[in-house]
Amino acid sequence: xxxxxxxxxxxEALPTLFVIATLTFFMVRLAPGGPFSREKQVxxxxxxxxxxxxxxxxxxxxQYGRYLANVARGDLGPSxxxxxESVNSLIARAFPVxxxxxxxxxxFAIVTGIGAGIVxxxxxxxxxxxxxxxxxxxxxxxxxxxxxxxxLLLFGLTLGWxxxxxxxxxxxxxxxxxxLGAGYAAYLARLTRAGMRDILSQDFIRTARAxxxxxxRVILVHALKGGLLPSVSFLGxxxxxxxxxxFVVESIFQIPGLGQIIVNAAFNRDYFLxxxxxxxxxxxxIVMNLLVDVAQALMNPRLRLGE
Amino acid sequence: MxxxxxxxxxxxxxxxxxxxxxxxxSSASAxxxxxxxxxxxxxxxxxxxGDEPQALDPHLxxxxxxxxxxxSLLEGLTIEDPKTLQPLPGAxxxxxxxxxxxxxxxxxxxxxxWSNGDPVTAEDFRFSFERLLSPNLAAEYAYMLHIIKxxxxxxxxxxxxxxxxxxKVKGERTLEITLEAPTAYFLAVQSHFCFFPVHKATILxxxxxxxxxxxxxxxGNFVGNGAFQLVDWKVNEVIRVRxxxxxxxxxxxxxxxxxxxxxxxxxxxxxxxxxxxxxxxxTLPLPKLDTYKKEYPHLLRSDPYLATxxxxxxxxxxxxxxxxxxxxxALTVNRQLICDRILKGGQMPAFFLTPPDTxxxxxxxxxxxxxxxARKLLAEAGYPGGQGFPDVELLYNTSENxxxxxxxxxxxxxxxxxxxxxxxxxxxxxxxxxxRKLGFGLCRAGWTADYxxxxxxxDLFVTDGGNNNTGWSSPAYDQAIAEARRTSGSTRLEAFQxxxxxxxxxxxxxxxxxxxxxxxxHPRVQGWYPNQLDHHPYKFVSLKAD
Numbered sequence: 067x068x069x070x071x072x073x074x075x076x077x078e079a080l081p082t083l084f085v086i087a088t089l090t091f092f093m094v095r096l097a098p099g100g101p102f103s104r105e106k107q108v109x110x111x112x113x114x115x116x117x118x119x120x121x122x123x124x125x126x127x128x129q130y131g132r133y134l135a136n137v138a139r140g141d142l143g144p145s146x147x148x149x150x151e152s153v154n155s156l157i158a159r160a161f162p163v164x165x166x167x168x169x170x171x172x173x174f175a176i177v178t179g180i181g182a183g184i185v186x187x188x189x190x191x192x193x194x195x196x197x198x199x200x201x202x203x204x205x206x207x208x209x210x211x212x213x214x215x216x217x218l219l220l221f222g223l224t225l226g227w228x229x230x231x232x233x234x235x236x237x238x239x240x241x242x243x244x245x246l247g248a249g250y251a252a253y254l255a256r257l258t259r260a261g262m263r264d265i266l267s268q269d270f271i272r273t274a275r276a277x278x279x280x281x282x283r284v285i286l287v288h289a290l291k292g293g294l295l296p297s298v299s300f301l302g303x304x305x306x307x308x309x310x311x312x313f314v315v316e317s318i319f320q321i322p323g324l325g326q327i328i329v330n331a332a333f334n335r336d337y338f339l340x341x342x343x344x345x346x347x348x349x350x351x352i353v354m355n356l357l358v359d360v361a362q363a364l365m366n367p368r369l370r371l372g373e
Numbered sequence: 374m375x376x377x378x379x380x381x382x383x384x385x386x387x388x389x390x391x392x393x394x395x396x397x398x399s400s401a402s403a404x405x406x407x408x409x410x411x412x413x414x415x416x417x418x419x420x421x422x423g424d425e426p427q428a429l430d431p432h433l434x435x436x437x438x439x440x441x442x443x444x445s446l447l448e449g450l451t452i453e454d455p456k457t458l459q460p461l462p463g464a465x466x467x468x469x470x471x472x473x474x475x476x477x478x479x480x481x482x483x484x485x486x487w488s489n490g491d492p493v494t495a496e497d498f499r500f501s502f503e504r505l506l507s508p509n510l511a512a513e514y515a516y517m518l519h520i521i522k523x524x525x526x527x528x529x530x531x532x533x534x535x536x537x538x539x540x541k542v543k544g545e546r547t548l549e550i551t552l553e554a555p556t557a558y559f560l561a562v563q564s565h566f567c568f569f570p571v572h573k574a575t576i577l578x579x580x581x582x583x584x585x586x587x588x589x590x591x592x593g594n595f596v597g598n599g600a601f602q603l604v605d606w607k608v609n610e611v612i613r614v615r616x617x618x619x620x621x622x623x624x625x626x627x628x629x630x631x632x633x634x635x636x637x638x639x640x641x642x643x644x645x646x647x648x649x650x651x652x653x654x655x656t657l658p659l660p661k662l663d664t665y666k667k668e669y670p671h672l673l674r675s676d677p678y679l680a681t682x683x684x685x686x687x688x689x690x691x692x693x694x695x696x697x698x699x700x701x702x703a704l705t706v707n708r709q710l711i712c713d714r715i716l717k718g719g720q721m722p723a724f725f726l727t728p729p730d731t732x733x734x735x736x737x738x739x740x741x742x743x744x745x746x747a748r749k750l751l752a753e754a755g756y757p758g759g760q761g762f763p764d765v766e767l768l769y770n771t772s773e774n775x776x777x778x779x780x781x782x783x784x785x786x787x788x789x790x791x792x793x794x795x796x797x798x799x800x801x802x803x804x805x806x807x808x809r810k811l812g813f814g815l816c817r818a819g820w821t822a823d824y825x826x827x828x829x830x831x832d833l834f835v836t837d838g839g840n841n842n843t844g845w846s847s848p849a850y851d852q853a854i855a856e857a858r859r860t861s862g863s864t865r866l867e868a869f870q871x872x873x874x875x876x877x878x879x880x881x882x883x884x885x886x887x888x889x890x891x892x893x894x895h896p897r898v899q900g901w902y903p904n905q906l907d908h909h910p911y912k913f914v915s916l917k918a919d
Contacts, residue, residue: 105840112512149428150430150585218644230644231648233610319641320638320645330637333801
């Protein structure tokens with residue numbers, strides 16, 4: 067297993083990150099406008115000095131080489147928009163917020179999604195199946211920019227139970243987590259139901275039942291492990307997406323996370339911040355996918371090819 | 374299955390409908406007008422500030438939201454009267470002006486202190502001006518100081534010694550500033566952030582005089598001379614300030630603190646206001662305007678604002694190289710309709726560039742003419758009824774409001790002149806790039822005053838001006854602006870009149886409307902007076918207790 071992980075890290079993760087960094091570096095430079103093109107035009111002299119200050123006056127290839135050398139040292143460079151901040155400090159401050167929001171959303175998605183999926187799979191084509199599945203369909207169809215304001219209208223403004231925006235109290239976590247997690251919960255519910263239906267019809271379940279095991283034990287011990295496989299492969303990239311920030315939910319609830327940073331960086335042509343965020347998110351994605359592969363190998367003996 | 378699905382969908386729809394319905398009901402049925410209940414009663418003013426500031430270093434920033442924060446933390450030689458914007462004594466308690474209006478001698482107040490207790494000295498101001506003008510700092514707003522003698526030459530590296538610049542320390546608390554020419558707005562502009570002082574010892578503690586990325590503005594490090602001091606700065610979350618006990622006029626300060634929230638989404642900001650999390654917003658989403666006008670007029674504020682929206686003509690290319698075509702286009706736009714039906718916030722149709730009553734100046738020249746004249750001009754230019762009119766593009770930066778206005782005007786030109794104009798929208802940086810390269814036929818633009826004077830608008834269109842962006846050039850116009858720069862009083866105002874007359878005759882731009890601020894202010898906020906720059910010196914602001 068260790069060999070498998072190391073091989074993935076060195077022969078797949080590093081080259082992937084290198085390609086991501088390179089592509090992003092040259093693509094952001096192709097976009098029209100630059101970090102200092104504002105409505106109030108600066109004089110050519112000021113522009114020249116700004117470029118010199120940030121090394122933007124050097125040939126692109128030299129800048130690229132310098133950037134890679136800095137990244138290798140763990141320095142993602144300065145931010146242009148936030149004149150006194152470094153990309154490292156901005157990501158270091160925003161990522162924990164996105165991570166926390168993502169984990170709450172994940173918890174919500176897993177508890178409600180997998181729970182609903184199991185319930186729905188037990189008695190197909192009855193009320194306990196149609197109810198959760200209808201909600202799941204609604205969850206998939208309802209985008210977060212509709213669900214978020216609706217929840218706010220009801221629980222924030224009309225009932226006054228929670229704050230309308232911000233990221234200070236424990237209550238501030240509830241609505242963003244539900245808004246962000248709802249779509250994932252819905253997918254999980256449908257995937258779990260399908261996975262469970264598939265497993266519950268197999269011979270080893272019939273055997274378990276025939277042995278006289280209790281229905282709870284059959285479902286939780288025998289069926290669930292296999293029934294969750296489709297959900298687990300969905301969860302890998304989903305977790306990465308959840309914890310690396312989401313612009314829409316962060317904007318609706320005014321949460322200082324990574325999603326706002328990366329979208330605004332793109333609009334501001336904040337070259338190093340875009341690059342830093344993309345490389346960082348790429349890294350998180352790779353790690354999450356690796357974890358999923360490991361988890362799947364542990365759960366499904368048929369996948370342990372190398373051993 | 375089908376019935377079950379249908380029933381549960383129905384329940385879901387009902388739930389949504391109930392949640393929406395209750396919101397509307399609660400506002401309409403109330404006896405007293407709706408007023409958001411403040412989340413906390415801690416005498417702290419909470420402001421929506423539009424976006425995260427670029428920095429808190431007055432020499433590195435270039436925007437309105439930075440001005441809003443910095444005017445709480447730092448104080449220039451003068452401050453603004455909260456109602457009239459007239460200069461009042463600030464860090465300087467008095468000043469003398471030489472008879473030729475080029476030498477200003479400021480006397481700093483004896484009890485002027487930085488937030489660490491150090492006295493505010495003339496040397497601090499000299500150091501600050503030197504810092505802003507240092508070529509290596511590459512400050513975008515350094516040009517504002519070019520009115521000071523030799524400042525431009527120093528800023529551009531042609532003079533190395535700052536002693537040659539017209540800023541002299543004449544005593545610990547006496548500062549003498551010599552200008553290139555009489556400048557009527559020199560006292561007023563002292564309340565702009567680029568003239569704010571920085572604490573010399575603090576700057577040098579964290580870096581060189583011309584270093585951009587130092588830590589001096591971090592909470593704990595920041596030393597200011599304003600009515601408030603920095604407590605907390607969480608990027609993309611909040612900036613908190615509380616009263617500065619060393620401030621010379623601390624007795625006037627009534628607030629226990631201010632919090633600035635960088636809320637980019639206008640919808641989020643409006644919800645935060647309704648939920649009692651904000652006392653003032655920086656804007657209001659256009660679709661909400663009608664509701665607020667009808668149901669909550671006591672929360673809505675709309676005041677004249679020194680800014681004008683206009684379209685730029687590219688005069689270097691056909692068909693807008695012909696002034697008759699430009700005039701035909703300008704005459705066809707029904708500005709009143711745009712103000713009344715689209716903007717709806719009391720904006721004023723603009724028939725000249727400088728907003729009326731900018732520091733007492735209102736243009737006499739204005740665009741006048743009829744639709745009949747417009748059609749005739751277009752025919753004379755070779756396009757009778759729009760026939761043979763080349764393809765032109767109207768460029769605007771992505772924004773719902775700009776799009777609606779552009780579509781309305783596109784329709785007016787099509788209906789009344791028979792010409793087709795296609796609309797192109799680009800996101801901000803791409804738009805700026807295309808605009809600077811004159812890659813358009815027509816282009817949306819707008820200008821907000823940096824200071825309360827016609828010069829901030831009229832010097833835009835001098836030959837090769839950085840924000841001219843039309844390709845237009847007029848020696849007579851340049852001369853009028855140059856004259857306004859070296860004269861004062863009524864001669865100067867006449868020079869501005871000349872400039873406006875040339876703009877109205879040659880029309881390198883199509884003026885659309887003069888702005889108003891449209892935002893929400895909680896009734897408990899006192900001392901928040903309407904003024905043309907939307908500046909609200911916080912030491913005069915207070916909160917009424919419930």
